[in-house]
Amino acid sequence: MRIPIRVSLDHPEPLYHQIKTQLRALIMSGQLEQGMLLPSIRELANDLSCSVITIRRVYQDLENEGLLKTRQGTGTFVAHIEQDEKEKHKLEAVIRAMEEAIKIARQHQYDDEEIQKLFIQCLSKRERED
């Protein structure tokens, strides 16, 4: 299976962090099921055009968080996570992102009415992913 992760190099956020955040989202949202075998570090590194070491760091970090199980020579698997924990993570991640957007809008002196209007515009013009 091909993992739908997108990274951007001109982003200020470190590469390993972008990948880690997106992979965590895929697991916590249930798009990757418990027990599933992930692509090998080499395969994913090749997909994302980055180094094997970067992917390894991501897998290792997520294993330390309890989201993955890795066995040398065999591969890396999605661990079991309680449904409660998944729901909690999802909501927190989304709210954090929204509060960040609101913070930036307010920094630019937009008032709440304008912010809401702009957001609904952004939401309705759905762009395609290629």
Add this chain to the structure above:
Amino acid sequence: MRIPIRVSLDHPEPLYHQIKTQLRALIMSGQLEQGMLLPSIRELANDLSCSVITIRRVYQDLENEGLLKTRQGTGTFVAHIEQDEKEKHKLEAVIRAMEEAIKIARQHQYDDEEIQKLFIQCLSKRERED
């Protein structure tokens, strides 16, 4: 004058980039007027509990963008920027932040209706800044 900039160390975004983005917002939103003398690099570094070099990099980067003018021995000043350019930057920055939030919400399998509802909730519960 004290510049209202907030940084967080546990953020994945580099320090100089956080500061640069916020200072740019203050200039582009008109909160810092043309010709205004900014705090010295030492003063701002002390305010934000970071190194003088980090602030220097921010001032230098923004000077290269044409937002600041700096004179050795004298200080760093806000440059003149066309109103059109300011408006353009403001809108782009805010829309970028909102699209990022929407992207994350969709990654977590929220549908547009839920996203809008959550956003309005976040917007209405205005938290105080200390």
Add this chain to the structure above:
DNA sequence: TATACTGTATATATCTATATACACAGTATA
């Protein structure tokens, strides 16, 4: 038991952030 796949460890380059020492501009005052 080859061999081709997994993850792992070591060494190197670049980016981020810092401390320290230096050079330039303005101002008070002897």
Add this chain to the structure above:
DNA sequence: TATACTGTGTATATAGATATATACAGTATA
């Protein structure tokens, strides 16, 4: 008008984080 002082930005050297290539070790299986 010298001169000392305080403020400004600037340059060099160092430590840590991030990303890489390359070589190493464990596991499955033909």
